[in-house]
Amino acid sequence: MSLLELTARNVKRNFRLYSIYLFSMITGVIIQFTFSSLMYNEDIIDALQNRANFQTGVGIASLVVFLFIIFFILYANSFFMKQRKKEFGMYLLYGLNERQITRMVFYETLIMSAISLFTGILIGGLLSKLFGMLLMNLMHYDQVISLSFPIPSIAATIGVFILLAMIISVQSHIMLNRVQLTELFHAKQKMDKPVRISSVWAMIAVLLLGMAFALISSGKGSVFWQDYATVTMIAVTIGIIGGTFLFFRQFAGWLLQAVSRRRKYYEGNTMLWTSSLRFQIRGNTLNLTFISLFSAAIMLLLSFMTINYKVQFEAVGRNLPNDIAFESLASETNSQIDSLIRSSGHEVRYHLTQEAIMADPVSDMGPAFENPEYYTPYLLLVSEQTYNGLMKERDPKQILDLQGEEAVTLAQGSDFPQSYAANRRPEFTVKTDAETTFRIIEKKDYAYLGWSSDPVRSMVIKPAVLVISDETYRSLREHADKKSFQIYGIANAGRAEELSKQVHAIVTETPGAYYSSFADVYSKQIEGSSLMLFSSGFLALIAIFALASVIYFKQLREATDERLQYTILRKMGVDDRQMKSVIRKQLLFVFLPPLALGILHSWFIIKYYILDSVQDFPGLTAAVWGIMGMYFLVYLLFYVSSTNVYYKIVSETP
Incomplete structure (x- = not known):
């Protein structure tokens, strides 16, 4: 049997595992192509007043998108390879060498990359029209966006994924070379040890978080930030990161330990879901800390960009309240400018x-x-x-x-x-x-x-x-x-760029003469803030998807590892309703604390360092809570989906 035939049989036999990985790659292509195609869409370029700034901004954002995609795909590949360690051990036992297995993985990567590129570019082209219309709506431009598949975007996306296929192959080769044959067979049999819990460290976790929130809520006008800004910033950073890590490493374990000491611990299913969590604390600490901080960063980014966008429409008018204003010049010059303005079509x-x-x-x-x-x-x-x-x-x-x-x-x-x-x-x-x-x-x-x-x-x-x-x-x-x-x-001062250029040219013939025009800033500020909001929303979408993947892959791995334990529980008489209850409570303990801490971290920073500076702009607090509410709903979908997947996996015969 050739390696290509073996590859085809692997795909058929492990279709669910391959489909998860393939879905991740297709999503990466869609994101990359959709975003890059905006930079080459002629309809969008024609509508803009500041084309060079737009292309520079999209180029920078595209680089960030690319880095996100690399992280996301490599994480998915790492999970994919770990799930197949036992399979690779069998191949080695049957006589295949590491080079042949690496070639087989490379073939798989090429096939999935080809499928991903075709499917992703097709879907991405359709979505680029939708996102282009959204961008024009943010900029308040009435521009029709046509469906397009720009050749430079297709070439760039193909190039990115050829490079990514090579990186994936190198990653797979390194992972195969780093483990021994016995490790491959026993990869899923390693059991986390429970963390030694200290009530002192649990209290320190609460104190660190409390210190960070107290310093943040003191406000930028307080003595801490005015006289000791550097020290305060370091203290807040340590409090948030260190406090979050210790919260999941020690406080969560202490809380579970306290639950286990209750008199009613053995009643109902409390013992079933808490005992498993106590063994998972060591392996979940970094993940939960990352999810919490990453969630805070996503909400902070989206909230800041939304506030910036909403403020810009009014802020430009506050910075330049006069549609056109200039220092009086000679009477002939003033009359010339007056005639120019009145004949411009702007009432x-x-x-x-x-x-x-x-x-x-x-x-x-x-x-x-x-x-x-x-x-x-x-x-x-x-x-x-x-x-x-x-x-x-x-x-x-x-x-x-x-x-x-x-x-x-x-x-x-x-x-x-x-x-x-x-x-x-x-x-x-x-x-x-x-x-x-x-x-x-x-x-x-x-x-x-x-x-x-x-x-x-x-x-x-x-x-x-x-x-x-x-x-x-x-x-x-x-x-x-x-x-x-x-x-x-x-009238229509925001679209008076050409008039402003003409008046400015006349006024500046007199050195040092004052000139101010709303139009000089409006299009730049609105296009810039719209692009930043659009880019941050796009990056947040990618980040949320990457976060969902981290959570999903982690739960998939843990569910696969615990399938035998749940089979034993079923034989002991635990019915499906009780098993679902155990899974829901177990995953709720994993999902809820990171979400709560993420919202707290982001809200304190947004409230005391952004919202307090723009108190006279209405509706901003509601916008921030709206973003957090949407994030909560997305997170709730992750939770429901994970509980369903977890139950399906543990219900299968190991």
Whole structure:
């Protein structure tokens, strides 16, 4: 019998095992081809305003996807090879050498790779249309996506899986060479020993996790993060990783031990499911720790990218609140720009000419404007009347009422906006022709003039603006340098890239002239945040599938190893209903703690370091809980599926 014939017989005889491995490979091809094809889809490329950035982003994400696929396929192959160790031992006993077995495995890999490539590319091509439509929907673009099978994507996917087939063959060869013949026959007969449980280490696990959660919940404004950031970060890392490991290594064992000491331990089926778990702690600790931390990372990634995406739509408007704004130039130039805007096809909703006084700060800029390096070194003093005139068009809720030397700093992007009590208002001194000291009544997270922008470089620097009372403005105006600004509100400002380029070219003929346009940033930010959310969602999908595989393969191996024990239980009179109950409770103890810890880890970080920084953006907390709820449902499906598979395996005759 030739090696090819032997390979064919193996596939027929172990179809279920091969089908699991084949499914893993097909999934890898689908993921790789679906994602890479987006980079070459002409419909998507035509709809984008920033094609180079998109292709760079997809290229980087494709590399991450490839690394995930390698990990996933190699893990599946490792499980596949371990399940077949006894089979390989028989081949060695019958006279085949290790080189022949390696060739046989290589043939199997080539056959399954060919099937996977054909099936995966076909399904991936269909899914690429769906995912392309999803990406366009995220970007709010009305673009029809056609079904396509780009040749570069097909070539790249084939190349990836030829390389992967070679890596798998090397992995299989190494695994075969590292074991002795006796090990191959007794590979499934090794039994884990119960871990020695210490109540002290169990308490340390709880203390480490408690320390990590306490430091995280103290907030980034606390003394721990302000003065001892490095030490605190190390402590949190040790607390989360070390605490999670010891939780599964010691606390879980201590909990099982406590259950075993109860008076009712021998009643019902408690003894049946707890005794098995106590022997599995050693082998499951790393897996459960990995699942818990990996789950936290998935939820943290998805939550962060979702928040970033939802915030961007409003954040761009906050950073650049004026559709088009520029420093007033010569009257002829202003008229030329006005004609250009009005003939562009974008309806002009309003046009205001507004004046501001130029001043130099005498006081430190830091308390009034967080991160002063992002602001102009000079100040613009805007009268209450001028400011309110623009707010009537833009946002009436922001209208101010100031008296005397009162002032409001417009520190858009501030993490800690603040209104000051009458007896605690800080003083801020500026200089025009003479020095004037203002009392700041509010540091406002808002912008009057947004970041100066550039169609290529996006945001450059933002003006430092102080809103002062009308009476003070009039007293300073006569002997101060002044600037005026042309501010336009136009319809469909997000699609005014071409208009912005034309206006920018005219304005920048005057060196140093201020220019700001919503369109310069909108498409870049929205396309970028949409791509990041899409990529993170795709990576999360792969990660969840890889995690499901880790759980599934682990349970499949344990169920196969315990089949004899369950056969004995059945002979002792344990019926199917009781066996299902034992399996459900046993697997619940394996599934629930990693999920609970993963949600806790991710929620604490998201709550205190992301959500608290964007409190004025509505609906974000609900979005985070929605993501965690979806993850819980997916995890619940894993649990139900695993219990069913576990029961089917242990019900088979060994």
